[in-house]
Amino acid sequence: xxxxxxxxxxxxxxxxGAGLLPGSQIRAxxxxxxxxxxxxxxxxxxxxxxxxxxxxxxGMAGVAALKEYYEATGAQVLLADxxxxxxxxxxxxxxxxxxxxxxxxxxxxxxxTPGNHDFNYGSEHxxxxxxxxEFELLAANVKNAEDGTDxxxxxxxxxxxxxxxGFFGLVTEETTFKTNPENIxxxxxxxxxxxxxxxxxxxxxxxxxxxxxxxxxxxxxxxEVTSELVAKNVxxxxxxxxxxxxxxxxxxxxxxxxxxxxxGEYMNAVGVVVISDDELSGTLVTAxxxxxxxxxxxxxxxxxxxRQEEILSEVVGTTAVTxxxxxxxNRTGETNLGNLTADAMRYATGADVAIxxxxxxRATIVAGDITRRDLVTVFPFGNYVVTKELTGAExxxxxxxxVKAYPESLGGFPQVSxxxxxxxxxxxxxxxxTGAMVNGSTLDREAVYLVATNNFLAAGGDxxxxxxxxxVLNEYASLxxxxxxxxxxxxxxxQTEGRITAxxxxxxxxxxxxxxxxxxxxxxxxxxxxxxxxxVRGDYxxxxxxxxxxxxxxxxxxxxxxxxxxxxxxLIYAGMRLLxx
Numbered sequence: 001x002x003x004x005x006x007x008x009x010x011x012x013x014x015x016x017g018a019g020l021l022p023g024s025q026i027r028a029x030x031x032x033x034x035x036x037x038x039x040x041x042x043x044x045x046x047x048x049x050x051x052x053x054x055x056x057x058x059g060m061a062g063v064a065a066l067k068e069y070y071e072a073t074g075a076q077v078l079l080a081d082x083x084x085x086x087x088x089x090x091x092x093x094x095x096x097x098x099x100x101x102x103x104x105x106x107x108x109x110x111x112x113t114p115g116n117h118d119f120n121y122g123s124e125h126x127x128x129x130x131x132x133x134e135f136e137l138l139a140a141n142v143k144n145a146e147d148g149t150d151x152x153x154x155x156x157x158x159x160x161x162x163x164x165x166g167f168f169g170l171v172t173e174e175t176t177f178k179t180n181p182e183n184i185x186x187x188x189x190x191x192x193x194x195x196x197x198x199x200x201x202x203x204x205x206x207x208x209x210x211x212x213x214x215x216x217x218x219x220x221x222x223x224e225v226t227s228e229l230v231a232k233n234v235x236x237x238x239x240x241x242x243x244x245x246x247x248x249x250x251x252x253x254x255x256x257x258x259x260x261x262x263x264g265e266y267m268n269a270v271g272v273v274v275i276s277d278d279e280l281s282g283t284l285v286t287a288x289x290x291x292x293x294x295x296x297x298x299x300x301x302x303x304x305x306x307r308q309e310e311i312l313s314e315v316v317g318t319t320a321v322t323x324x325x326x327x328x329x330n331r332t333g334e335t336n337l338g339n340l341t342a343d344a345m346r347y348a349t350g351a352d353v354a355i356x357x358x359x360x361x362r363a364t365i366v367a368g369d370i371t372r373r374d375l376v377t378v379f380p381f382g383n384y385v386v387t388k389e390l391t392g393a394e395x396x397x398x399x400x401x402x403v404k405a406y407p408e409s410l411g412g413f414p415q416v417s418x419x420x421x422x423x424x425x426x427x428x429x430x431x432x433x434t435g436a437m438v439n440g441s442t443l444d445r446e447a448v449y450l451v452a453t454n455n456f457l458a459a460g461g462d463x464x465x466x467x468x469x470x471x472v473l474n475e476y477a478s479l480x481x482x483x484x485x486x487x488x489x490x491x492x493x494x495q496t497e498g499r500i501t502a503x504x505x506x507x508x509x510x511x512x513x514x515x516x517x518x519x520x521x522x523x524x525x526x527x528x529x530x531x532x533x534x535x536v537r538g539d540y541x542x543x544x545x546x547x548x549x550x551x552x553x554x555x556x557x558x559x560x561x562x563x564x565x566x567x568x569x570x571l572i573y574a575g576m577r578l579l580x581x
Contacts, residue, residue, distance in 0.1 A: 033289035034066070035274050035281065039074030042160055042275040044212070046080045048243030049265040051088030051117065054103050055301050057267040058287050064107040064294035066270065066285065075274075076160035079108055079135075080167070082243030082262070083115025083216035086129065090312055090376040091304065096121045099304045101132045106297050109135040111156060113169035114142075115216040115243055116178040120381050123151070123184055138169030138214060141195035145188040155199055157208055163275075166203035170195060170215040172244055173225060180383065181459040181468075192217060192225050193233050200236040210238045210275065218245025219253070219260070227262075231255035239273060239280060252282030312373035317487030321495070323365040324542075325378055330358035331409040333540060334500040336493065337361055337378070338415025341479065343494055344486035346417045348476050349387050351452035352438060353418040355398060357462050359411025360454060360479070370487060375480035383454040385476040388467060392445040395419070396433055397466045404429035406502060412462030414500075419443070422501040434503060454479060496543075535576040541569055548580050557581055 037043045045066055054060045063079065070077045081104070086097035097118070104112070112135060119126060130137045130152060140154035155168035170192040175184060196213060203211050217227040219242065227242040232255055240260045248264030252273075261282040263271045269284040323337040324330070330338055338358060345354040363377040390398065402414035403423045421436035421443075436443040453467060455475075460468030476482060533544060541555035549557070559569045561579045566572060 034069070034285050035272050035283045037070055037073055037075040037274045037276065040161070040276070041075045042163060042165070043070045043075045043077045044080055044239070044241070044271075044273040044275070045070075045077065046082065046214075046241045046261060046263065046271040046273065047085070047267065048082035048216075048241070048263055049084045049115070049246050050081075050267050051084055051265070052086065052092035052100050053089065053266045054091060054100060055298075058270045058285070058290075059267050059293070059301075060103045060107045061293040061295075061297040061301065062267075062287060062290065063270055064297045065292040066272070066290055067108055068294065069290070069292065076163075078110045078158065078160070078165070080212075080214050080241050081109060081112040082214050082241050083113050083171070084117045084243060085112070085115065086126075087117045087120045088380055090308065090373050090380070093376055093380050093382060094308050094312065095304075096125060096382075097129050098132060099308075101129055102304065103297065103300060105132075105134040106300055107294070110158060111136045111138055111167045111169075111214055113138050113214040113216050113243075114152075114171060116172060116175040119175060119179045119183045121183070123187055127152070136167070138167060139171050140168045140199050141173075141190040141192050142171050143188045143190060145186055148188075151187055154195075155203065157203070157206065163210070164206075164208040165210045165212055166199075166206070166208035167212045167214055168196075168199040168203070170213055170217055170227075170230065172217050172223065174223065174244075177461060177463070180381070180456045181461060182455065193230055196230050196234040196237065200234055204236060211236055212239045212241065213237050214241045216243045218242060219247050219262070220245035227260050228253070228255055231258040231260060241271070241273075248284060249282070250284050312371060312376065314372050315369045316372055316375065316484045317370040317491065319365060319367055319370055319493050321493065322367050323493070325361050325364040327359075327362075328409055329542070330361045330415065331411055331413045332358075332407060333413075333502065334496045334498075335361075335415065336495050337365065339417065339494040339496065339499065340486070341379075341483060342415050342417035343492075344483040345385050345452040345454075345479075347486050347490060348385060348482040349452040349474070350450070351387055351418065352449040353395065353416065354452040355402075355414050355416050355419075355457065356454050356479070357402075357411055357457055357464075358413040358415055359462065360456065361415070372480070372484070375483055379479040379483070381456065382478060383456050384478045385452055385482050386455050386458045387450055387452050387473045387476075388458060388470040389448050389473065390451050390466065390470065392438075392443045392447050392449065394466045395438075395443065395449055395451065396436065396445070398451075398464055399423070399433050399436065400430050401462075401464055401466070403432050403502075406432075410462075412457075412464065416499055420499045420501075422503050424503045452476075531580040533578050533580050535572050535578060539572060541572065544578070544580075 067077050086100050092100050136156045137152045139152050142151040144151055157166050173189040215227050219226045219228050227240045237258045242260055242262040246265040247262045249262050253260040259280050261271050263269050269286045272285050273282045324335040325337045329335050341356050342354040362380055365374045399421055402412050406425050419438050422434050423432040424434050457464045458467050541558055545555040561581050
């Protein structure tokens with residue numbers, strides 16, 4: 001294998017995820033702010049974590065145009081994707097990823113590694129999508145559990161102008177709980193480090209010039225196995241094209257003799273790696289740097305949108321208020337959209353209680369007409385409703401799991417119907433629920449309740465292990481369909497009404513009491529145009545914003561005025577005195 005000079009070593013090993021720098025800091029080439037390349041060079045254009053944003057920011061049309069641009073310079077160009085691409089917006093979910101594959105085929109992709117969300121339609125459907133792909137789907141550490149055979153191809157060797165490049169794929173083991181467990185129940189995810197060692201040895205034996213890992217591992221410290229860990233423990237990898245943590249490396253992240261590159265998310269940028277004179281360099285390119293779009297790709301996206309429009313534009317209900325689907329609020333407390341979802345689940349099933357995870361609610365619905373597109377956007381995972389039986393004690397266990405991280409955001413935070421409960425955030429996780437009522441009566445630990453949930457939680461997703469071993473009593477429609485039916489047949493939009501109440505012990509409240517600010521000169525000007533408000537139990541910033549401004553969206557105005565008192569905007573305490581601008 002050729003010896004690389006590794007231009008990225010000049011970065012002194014500093015690995016920092018960065019915001020995108022102005023295009024002026026990227027070398028200009030023929031009126032575009034992209035890295036220079038030409039005949040004899042190899043260019044790898046890479047993407048990750050687009051979550052089906054095919055026409056957002058750079059978009060697939062920008063990728064296709066960038067490929068054409070470099071091909072016109074005489075460079076050899078390859079396209080690679082590091083996963084979480086086939087799922088997300090209605091553009092993808094309406095056709096279960098096939099629409100995205102069509103666009104990637106036209107753009108000219110060569111290799112892809114699936115991300116955890118690319119398994120959201122199930123592993124069998126991913127194999128069906130692979131048959132539609134005109135590029136290689138790679139995963140060296142995903143095996144068929146029954147016999148240990150490869151789920152898809154572990155590697156491919158591509159040749160460009162006499163230079164051989166060996167690509168292999170790695171998928172995060174977190175997929176076992178970051179997609180519905182049933183989606184991958186026939187698969188086994190093996191150690192990425194061990195799989196990488198095996199692949200490097202194999203590709204070195206075949207004398208390839210460059211070894212490239214396309215990985216959906218990420219570099220987030222919360223992950224046990226990261227692409228950085230692979231780079232540190234496996235010699236011989238020249239380049240890691242990474243995804244999963246949504247990290248943006250402006251110039252790449254050098255780890256030893258390996259360069260890790262990642263573009264962030266949602267097509268905010270695409271990555272360009274240039275291999276020239278045995279040196280590797282990585283750069284991010286934004287739509288400002290390279291505004292060109294491939295017309296044929298744009299036309300295909302427009303055609304797909306048009307054929308989906310008739311279905312998605314159908315009005316299925318109305319709402320007089322905005323339905324809160326914001327990530328932070330649904331993962332830390334009760335919301336009206338969470339209540340609507342859980343009410344619809346209970347209506348469809350006749351269950352005593354419904355529980356769904358706040359992390360499964362992915363978008364806000366503004367006041368006015370509600371369309372199918374709105375519902376598919378709110379519930380992009382295709383989850384369906386099931387019923388199981390839990391004892392009261394097991395139901396409490398499920399609630400404990402949902403509030404264990406509070407006040408930190410948690411995808412498993414419960415949105416509920418048929419049950420109301422209080423919990424004490426000052427108590428240890430697992431001991432926080434202080435009371436619960438089921439349909440107006442005190443929860444009975446010995447009683448058996450019929451519980452509706454989504455199939456993700458039912459299979460033990462988001463660590464709701466109490467559900468996992470319980471038999472499914474019945475299966476129902478998808479979340480968007482049960483909400484659609486509820487809107488058409490009931491039409492009632494519930495508001496937040498105290499189903500979930502976060503308490504604190506008296507001692508904790510005293511510890512967090514904030515004395516009235518001293519009347520310094522700088523504060524006097526504020527007070528002249530402001531009010532003081534004392535927080536009472538049950539308050540939260542959005543509720544206070546409605547009280548004073550008539551709009552939840554203005555909660556940040558209160559937060560900004562009281563940053564010296566509020567460390568976490570989702571955790572305010574009774575007795576606090578807040579300045580209301």
